[in-house]
Amino acid sequence: MSSVGIKGYAYCLNHAPELGLHYGSTPFTEREAKGDSDFLKALPKYIQTYEKAMQYAPNQAYIGGISYEEFEAAQTPWIKNYLSDANRYGRYGEIMPEDEFLGLLAICDVFDLIWLEKDFAGNVKARLLKDPVMTESIVARLKGAHDLPEIEAEIRDKKGRALYSDGKVVGCVRNGHEIDDCLFAYVLLENLACKAGGVLALLHLMKNSNVKPEEIDFVIECSEEGAGDMNQRAGGNFAKAVAEIAGCVNASGCDVRGFCAGPVNAIIAGASQVAAGARKNCVILAGGAVPKLFMNSRDHVKKELPALEDCLGNFALLLVPDDGTEKNPVIRLDALGKHSVGAGSAPQAITSALIHDPLSAQGLTFSDVDKFAAELQIPEITLPAGAGDVPHANIKMTAALAVMKKAIEKSGMDDFIKKHGVIGFAHTQGHIPSGVPFIGIACDHIRAGTMKRVMIIGKGSLFLARLTNLADGGSFLIEPSKGGASTGAVSKEDVKSLILEALSEIAGRLN
Amino acid sequence: MGKLAGKKLLLLGERDGVPGPAMEACLKDSGAEVLFSVTECFV
Secondary structure, three states: OOEEEEEEEEEEEEEOHHHHHHHOHHHHHHHHHHOOOHHHHHHHHHEOOHHHHHHOHHHHHHHOOOOHHHHHHOOOOHHHOOOOOOOOEOOOOEEEOHHHHHHHHHHHOOOOOEEEEHHHHHHHHHHHOOOOOOOHHHHOOOOOOEOHHHHHHHHHHOOOEEEEEOOEEEEEEOOOOOOOHHHOHHHHHHHHHHHHHHHHHHHHHHHHHOOOHHHOOEEEEOOOOOOOEOOEOOOOOHHHHHHHHOOOOOOEEEEOOOHHHHHHHHHHHHHHHHHOOOOOOEEEEEOOOHHHOOOOHHHHHHOOOOEOOOEEEEEEEEEEEOOOOOOOOEEEEEEEEEOOHHHOOOHHHHHHHHHHHHHHHOOOOHHHOOEEEOEOEOHHHHOOOOOOOHHHHHHHHHHHHHHHOOOOOHHHHHHHHHHHOOOOOEOOOOOOOEOOOHHHHHHHHHHHOOOOOEEEEEEEOHHHHOOOOOOEEEEEEEEOOOOOOOOOOOOHHHHHHHHHHHHHHHHHHHO | OOOOOOOEEEEEEEOOOOOHHHHHHHOOOOOOEEEEEEEEOOO
8 A cells, every 4th residue: 555544633722922932042151151141031021911812813823723825815924914704713723821731741740849829729720710722621630739839949949941821930840860861850840841741732632533542553652852861862752641541542642753853754664554554554653842932032022022932842643544535534545755965955855855756756736736835934933043944945945946947937936835835824843834733624626626736845854963064855746636545565466467457468468 | 255254253143033053055165264153043
């Protein structure tokens, strides 16, 4: 089988400005290096409220609160044209407020690491029960509420990290080890937040796909965090930890890493296992990255713009065998793009490897693809920081390559960019904006017959780890199911029929 | 040899723009000396 069905998808955001203010890597390192600097004093003035984050058009596009077409038509700049009728819940997921997210952190903690203040814990517990994806058994995991003085002592005397709500300390992350920096409170917070985001996305995925937790067979997690200890810094495994909280008792799992190319590689790995019949189904998911909150806020503050990097992003997909019906659009495993070691680092070489080569191998050309979804960062975040409009830069490079390969005329570049490009609507969470936010939209359109082929492209900055100067990338196509690909094995009857067909062809030639 | 001959270069590349190694390849025959080349990612 060379195609695998996409049964469901979920996209959620966790509004987390106070985590960002204290533990986003930009504010955190500034505080460590310079104390209470002018930038740190100014940053809180540029933070959006939950209501504003909910009304921000790209955020609504991410959770499916508005369609992609509504997003395209939304008045820009989005920071001056907030949506008036936005809701917490969209058809793909939700934007969870920060206090509830702290409650979810405590739910996901199985090592007594998250302490919440008693009244705060009681309040968020009651609110979490109103979330349609939260069950009583999941919320019942929120235990271990403490008195504030006890929490303050843990922060003051035992290297715990404070958790804030409305500017007040409402809890802490306890330090996990005296000397092992993999288990310091900051790292544990980062990992637990990633786990909690993954849990939220998985719960929405199961609701959206109408599957029960016990039906999930395997989970692959593909964030950019590293969970381990000093002897195995990124030993893992987020996937199984997420599955445990979500009640997926029959699932196992593993993690796949590759910076922002992690999700595309994880999807290809999961799809291959389903295609081979090794797994009945496979969930691919990732939670968000606390360090990336307010990553570019120095420039936003300097330019007196809202500090928009206030949300953790997460997603989950459910891959199943291709049943040959129109119900589930499919990922094609016979048309994968790969940025090989020898491909080189020139933008043209990368674009060729990821886009032109897999299309050309299947006898397809650029205009056969309705949309190319590569990096999908919100341009209102990246433009003020000098990083440009990344989705636009990527589709421009694709259009330029299409001209070079004589697939389109140079005069047709602008039309190509408009027709085949995607406007960025994902937070700068690294792995999250790398192609995957468009999968849900693509599947909806393919089911509706308004798109016939979409390419998802992921790119990863491997060089950041100082192991290699190389970057990485991968791509795959999503199409309607062609039908008849429901089993991985070839039956005896199939073999008989193929032999008969071949023999009759030979007999025909002899005549 | 062009106008960069004998110059010393610091190359700051970007993943979604022009990466450092790509600039190095373009400047290989320029007669300039690449002292430092790096690719960064700002997203």
